Amino acid sequence: MFVDTLETRGLGNHSYLAGGADTAVAVDPPRDIDRVVTAAARRGVRIAYVAETHVHNDYVTGGLQLARLTGARYLVPAGAEVSFPRTPVADGDIRTVEGGPGALTLRALATPGHTPHHTSYVLEEGGHGLAVFTGGSLLIGAVGRPDLVEPRLTERLARAQHASAHRLADKLDDDVEVLPTHGFGSFCTSVQAEGKTTTIGAERKENDALTLDVDTFVSRLLAGLDDIPAYYVHMGPINAEGPAPVDLTPPRQAGAEQIAARLAAGEWVVDLRDRAAFAGGHLAGAYNFEGDGRLGTYLAWLIPWGKPVTLLGESPEQVADAQRELALVGIDRPVAAATGGPSGWARSGEDLASFPRAGFADLAARAEGDVVLDVRRHSERARGHISGSLHIPVHELHGRIGEVHGRIGEVHGRIGEVPTGRVWVHCASGMRAAIAASLLDAAGLPVVLIDDRFDAAADAGLTVTEAR
The missing domain is CATH 3.40.250.10 (Rhodanese-like domain)
Structure with a gap:
């Protein structure tokens, strides 16, 4: 049995590929599914199932496209209202990932709280639980936020998070590895707890959901909730409708005159260079979102939704990485891009801006x-x-x-x-x-x-x- 983790650092999220010698399941895959396909090819396995723990609020899923590409069965919680064919999953459902002696199976556990339909999946070998994919339920030192669906449901979902955490702890042994989708840096977490690995036993000792009574837990959870990224309002509907395949072909190259015209039109021209380089010299009117920072989260949060974006990067690779990250949050196609540096992006005789x-x-x-x-x-x-x-x-x-x-x-x-x-x-x-x-x-x-x-x-x- 193996479990490969696919990290999306800019969003603080993790997806997983898990399986045996021949077949595997992909859990909460990102929209850039080429990473999942590459991981499966490296392992020499066929993806038999694609499993979603919930309809995501923080990124565009690649699950539907991955299932279509690979022919895998697309497992989605039965309570989730979606507009595409899928295999609905109910509490207690068991799917065989790989048969034979010591069969590898995936067992669904209803764990509402982060969303009303949230489902976790226990990976079992020979009937013994090895790992649990908890999505936005039990996280490392935290739980998923209960306030992303509907304000009137927030307290009810917070109480459901407490019950779901206890359900996981009651049904699973201490040595079962906890593999959440949301991690450090994700705005889907209730608190920013650090760490990369944990187990049911470790969470039983440290997680407020398992150490506090329900009323105290809910009070603390609700008091600690902070602002929700504005782009989240678009993610759920996109995922429920069924995201279009991602297009990562390079955007059109823009010259100095075109960049100036886009700035003059009030479009967003985004300089991906590090902040020291940007401060030292940049196009007047450009915005600085570092390519190796939290580009997807903060650009999607700040930009008026649907506003055209032009990317300026030091290299084609920097632009391509940014384009990939933005596609994960629904900013699909930059209208243009340019590479090099500000001296090449500015029109002849145009002064660069700077600040200390x-x-x-x-x-x-x-x-x-x-x-x-x-x-x-x-x-x-x-x-x-x-x-x-x-x-x-x-x-x-x-x-x-x-x-x-x-x-x-x-x-x-x-x-x-x-x-x-x-x-x-x-x-x-x-x-x-x-x-x-x-x-x-x-x-x-x-x-x-x-x-x-x-x-x-x-x-x-x-x-x-x-x-x-």
Whole structure:
């Protein structure tokens, strides 16, 4: 028996290929199914089943296309309302992955909570449980969020999460490996618990769902829920309708004049280079979403849905990787792309924009009256923030830049309508601050990117206050 993990780091998710000598099952596959097909070819196995734990809210599934391509039976929870043919799965259903002595089977366990129809799958060999694919039910030190379906169902689903976690713990031995779909960095998790492996026994000792009574658990779970990425509202319907096959062929190449025209039209031109390179020189009006950051999550969260995207990268490989990640969250086809650097993307005679990078020590010595902008989430700010800072989470900033203009005018004055102060923008490590700095820069605000870890703020002599 083998289990291969396919990680999608930008989304904090995992998919799995598990099986025996000849056949396998793919669980919660990503939309770029070539990765799953390659893994199966490497193992020399046929994919007999494709199994979904739930209709996903955070990414576009590749399950339907993978099942069609391989001829596998597509297992989807019976309660899920979908618009395509599938094999409905009910609690207790058993599918044989590979027969013979010590047969390898997949047993469905209803585990509602993350969604009403959520189903986990226990991989058994000779009737003994070896691993359980828990999707968005029991995670590593957490559970999946219960607030992604319908606000009126949130508390009911939170209570169902508690019951489902106990059902898994009651039915499975301590040594059974827990293999969730949602991991560290996924906004489908109730808390950001770190780790790559766990077991039923480990979760029995550490997971709030298994150590707290239901009322305490639900109270803590609901109190800790943070903002939901805006693009999630599109994922469930896409997955229920049946996603179209992904197209990863290279986008059209754009020259300097075309890029300028797209910027002038208000389209999003996204520079994929790292934040240091972007700060040092970039096209005025371009936005910086680092290709090796959380590109899919944050671009899909911030961009008006359906807005055309042009990708600028240092190499064709960087653009291709970004295109793949964006397709996972439903941004299917960049309208254009260009590679190289800003000197080649700018029109002849066009000046590049830039802004300084700094640390928290530099912030401590800033000019009196400059604005400090905190773009972390509400839960992060509650654990400590720089006194007097303005707080706008990065995913809200595009629609609230006027507030930053107003704050500069209040604290530093204006010359005509032009703010004369600077905006020092920070997050927890620099990645989200870089996105925010590019948004502010494109809006014409003088910005300083604090490319530093927030842990350094207090050591730099800044006053850090906890929310009351």
